[in-house]
Amino acid sequence: MSERRRLYRTHALILRRRDHRDADRILTVFTPNYGKLELIAKGVRKTTSRKAGHLELFGHTSLLVAQARTWDIITEAVNVNSFTALRSDLERIGMAGYLCELVDCFTESDDENQPLWDLILAALHELDDLASPVSPLLLQHWFELHLLSLTGFQPQLFHCLACDAELTPVTNFIHLAEGGVYCPACAPSGGQVEPIEADVLKVLRFWQSRPWSVARQVAVRPHILQRAGNLLYRYLLTVLERQLKSVDFLRRLQHMPRSVPSPHPARSPETGAPQDTASQNPLNEESPRHAHS
Numbered sequence: 001m002s003e004r005r006r007l008y009r010t011h012a013l014i015l016r017r018r019d020h021r022d023a024d025r026i027l028t029v030f031t032p033n034y035g036k037l038e039l040i041a042k043g044v045r046k047t048t049s050r051k052a053g054h055l056e057l058f059g060h061t062s063l064l065v066a067q068a069r070t071w072d073i074i075t076e077a078v079n080v081n082s083f084t085a086l087r088s089d090l091e092r093i094g095m096a097g098y099l100c101e102l103v104d105c106f107t108e109s110d111d112e113n114q115p116l117w118d119l120i121l122a123a124l125h126e127l128d129d130l131a132s133p134v135s136p137l138l139l140q141h142w143f144e145l146h147l148l149s150l151t152g153f154q155p156q157l158f159h160c161l162a163c164d165a166e167l168t169p170v171t172n173f174i175h176l177a178e179g180g181v182y183c184p185a186c187a188p189s190g191g192q193v194e195p196i197e198a199d200v201l202k203v204l205r206f207w208q209s210r211p212w213s214v215a216r217q218v219a220v221r222p223h224i225l226q227r228a229g230n231l232l233y234r235y236l237l238t239v240l241e242r243q244l245k246s247v248d249f250l251r252r253l254q255h256m257p258r259s260v261p262s263p264h265p266a267r268s269p270e271t272g273a274p275q276d277t278a279s280q281n282p283l284n285e286e287s288p289r290h291a292h293s
C-alpha cells in the first residue's frame with residue numbers, strides 16, 4: 001500500500017461509475033500506484049461540468065485528487081486516452097467492459113499492482129487498434145491468463161499437482177478447484193478432474209508464458225480456441241465463486257460471448273481419424289488471419 005498525500009496526482013482507468021445524490025458520481029478507478037480507489041466526482045452530472053467528458057467508462061485519465069473522509073474528491077480530470085476507436089465497435093466495447101470488470105473483481109482497494117496496470121492498458125490499446133488483424137478473443141484469453149497470474153490465481157499448467165513431474169503432451173487431467181493439472185498416473189478418480197487434450201494444454205501454456213507481442217502473432221485453430229476459452233471461463237467462475245463475491249458480475253459473465261463455434265470437425269478432415277494430439281500443432285502459425293472487420 002502506498003502513502004497518499006492530502007492532494008495527489010494519479011493516472012486512472014475508470015472501471016465503474018454510479019450516480020450519487022443529484023449531480024455527483026462515485027467512480028471506481030484502477031491506478032498504477034494506489035491500486036483500486038473509489039473517488040467522488042462532484043457536480044459531474046451537471047451540464048456545465050468540465051470534468052464530465054474526461055471521466056468516461058474505461059477511459060484513461062489523469063486526476064488531481066484531494067483526500068477526504070469518505071471518498072477522495074476528484075478536483076481535476078484530463079483525458080490521456082479515451083480509446084475512441086474501439087468505442088465505434090460494439091463487440092470491442094463489450095470486450096473492454098469485460099476486461100475492466102475482471103480487473104475490478106480481482107483487485108482490492110489500495111492494492112498496488114503496476115504490472116496489472118500495464119496489462120489492462122496494453123489490452124485496451126490493442127482493442128483500440130481497429131486495423132489490427134488480431135482476434136479480440138485471442139486477446140481476451142491471453143489477458144485472462146495473465147490477470148490470473150498477476151493476482152495470485154495462476155493455474156499450474158506445467159507440472160503435475162501431485163508428483164511434480166513435467167507434464168507430457170498426452171491427455172492429462174485438470175482440476176479446476178485445485179487450479180492445476182494431474183498427470184495420467186496421479187489423476188484422482190471421481191468427478192473432480194476432467195481430461196484436458198494436449199493441444200488445449202499447449203495453447204494455455206503458450207499464452208500463459210508469452211508476452212502479448214509474441215502471443216498476438218500466433219493464430220489458434222478455432223476449435224482449440226473454443227475449448228481453451230471454455231476451460232478458462234470455468235476456471236474464472238471457480239475462482240470467483242470461491243471468493244464469494246462479484247455475484248452480479250458472474251451473472252453477466254454467463255452472458256458474455258465466448259469463443260466462436262468451431263467450423264472444423266474434431267476429426268481430421270483428410271483421414272477421418274481422430275487427430276493425434278501429441279504431434280499436431282494447435283497453433284496455426286502458417287495460416288494468415290484476416291483483418292477483423
Ligand SMILES: [Zn+2]
Nearest residue numbers: 160163183186
Ligand atoms: Zn503426477
